[in-house]
Amino acid sequence: MSWNETLESRGARRNDAGIITDFGHAADELAALASHTVVSPLNQYGLIRFSGEETATFLNGQLSSDVRTLALDAAQYSSYSTPKGRMLASFLVFRAGDDYYLQIASELQTAIQKRLGMFILRTKTKPSDAGAECILLGVAGPDAAAKVAAVTGAAAPAAMAVVHTERATVIGLADGRFELVIPAESAESVWLALLDAGAKPVGEPVWRLTEIRAGAPWITAATQEAFVAQMANMELIGAVSFTKGCYPGQEIVARTQYLGKLKRRMFRMHVATAAQAGDDVFSTEMNGQASGKIMLAAPAPQGGFEALVVAQIASLEHGLHLGSVDGPALSRLDLPYALD
The missing domain is CATH 3.30.1360.120 (Probable tRNA modification gtpase trme; domain 1)
Incomplete structure (x- = not known):
């Protein structure tokens, strides 16, 4: 076989x-x-x-x-x-x-x-x-x-x-x-x-x-x-x-x-809807420009998707959204190593 x-x-x-x-x-x-x-x-x-x-x-x-x-x-x-x-x-x-x-x-x-x-x-x-x-x-x-x-x-x-x-x-x-x-x-x-x-x-x-x-x-x-x-x-x-x-x-x-x-780092995040590598993420302080991009995304057992997201560090305090500033919100999850 x-x-x-x-x-x-x-x-x-x-x-x-x-x-x-x-x-x-x-x-x-x-x-x-x-x-x-x-x-x-x-x-x-x-x-x-x-x-x-x-x-x-x-x-x-x-x-x-x-x-x-x-x-x-x-x-x-x-x-x-x-x-x-x-x-x-x-x-x-x-x-x-x-x-x-x-x-x-x-x-x-x-x-x-x-x-x-x-x-x-x-x-x-x-x-x-x-x-x-x-x-x-x-x-x-x-x-x-x-x-x-x-x-x-x-x-x-x-x-x-x-x-x-x-x-x-x-x-x-x-x-x-x-x-x-x-x-x-x-x-x-x-x-x-x-x-x-x-x-x-x-x-x-x-x-x-x-x-x-x-x-x-x-x-x-x-x-x-x-x-x-x-x-x-x-x-x-x-x-x-x-x-x-x-x-x-x-x-x-x-x-x-x-x-x-x-100015950018990779973060682990969760979003309630489907996501895929290459999708842009947005934040309100970026004046319509993308704050970052999804590197990897996969379905999560709890529903939604988990993702590695490369984004502007300064955008974290304003919140990140998938696809547009009005899109689904991303919530931050832990990584197994410390960021600077």
């Missing part, structure tokens, strides 16, 4: 882009997150693999994080920007052997892989699409660590730590979540083992909600070139190095940091 057939046998349903939306019971899947371990196929992400002895040097000159410091047992967030400092993509970066992997929104992978490849020149590194060889699964919920350990045979790693086992590479994420990077030929057995251990299969919106609650800023097509890294809290999650030297947009990022010109 193929991987897709395995998922479909459990009731997987997909949207027009091929992303798994649910396993037949979307509302129950959202509700399950609070009390059950859930497992989600992460085909909303792609994987770019870089191979070659000069890979770390090359990536360090392109991405916002210090790739040279990335150990085999660690992961880091990072971003890739225009010369004007606007993010084209965000990544989760990790290693396996001598290769480096960039996890990226799948809709951006082809264009970003091609763009990065244009700057390789004589550097000894080569990008390739690792998506056909590796399957990504996300595991979250109250007993996620124990279930991951039982299935992989190794203790589940702490946040941003990585463990390599015979069955999978396991990446620890914030809020007790885990990503499993599994060879395609082993994906079915790992998936079934997690289900047998009691994990409930869920679609992409549930995992997106966990990313929002963790404050993980993923750039998608709707938000390309909308934000400088610090607007999306990237430096607060270790995705920006201010000491490593030049990369595209570095001057803008450094100026924002050291001259105190940061």
Whole structure:
């Protein structure tokens, strides 16, 4: 049975882009997150693999994080920007052997892989699409660590730590979540083992909600070139190095940091109506101009939507509204890390 057939046998349903939306019971899947371990196929992400002895040097000159410091047992967030400092993509970066992997929104992978490849020149590194060889699964919920350990045979790693086992590479994420990077030929057995251990299969919106609650800023097509890294809290999650030297947009990022010109931040919020990435938010003091933009949004178990919203800091005291100054009000929720 193929991987897709395995998922479909459990009731997987997909949207027009091929992303798994649910396993037949979307509302129950959202509700399950609070009390059950859930497992989600992460085909909303792609994987770019870089191979070659000069890979770390090359990536360090392109991405916002210090790739040279990335150990085999660690992961880091990072971003890739225009010369004007606007993010084209965000990544989760990790290693396996001598290769480096960039996890990226799948809709951006082809264009970003091609763009990065244009700057390789004589550097000894080569990008390739690792998506056909590796399957990504996300595991979250109250007993996620124990279930991951039982299935992989190794203790589940702490946040941003990585463990390599015979069955999978396991990446620890914030809020007790885990990503499993599994060879395609082993994906079915790992998936079934997690289900047998009691994990409930869920679609992409549930995992997106966990990313929002963790404050993980993923750039998608709707938000390309909308934000400088610090607007999306990237430096607060270790995705920006201010000491490593030049990369595209570095001057803008450094100026924002050291001259105190940061006027926007990313906040976690709730709104009573549907929202999606790229939607504008407004505030009364902005004279009709948008105060910010939604980066990610997902249905909330309690109703409405939770969202990561990048907005003018000064607008918070005046209130933010979706779509217009008269639109639905957004209420602020906590993030797992402190803002300046």
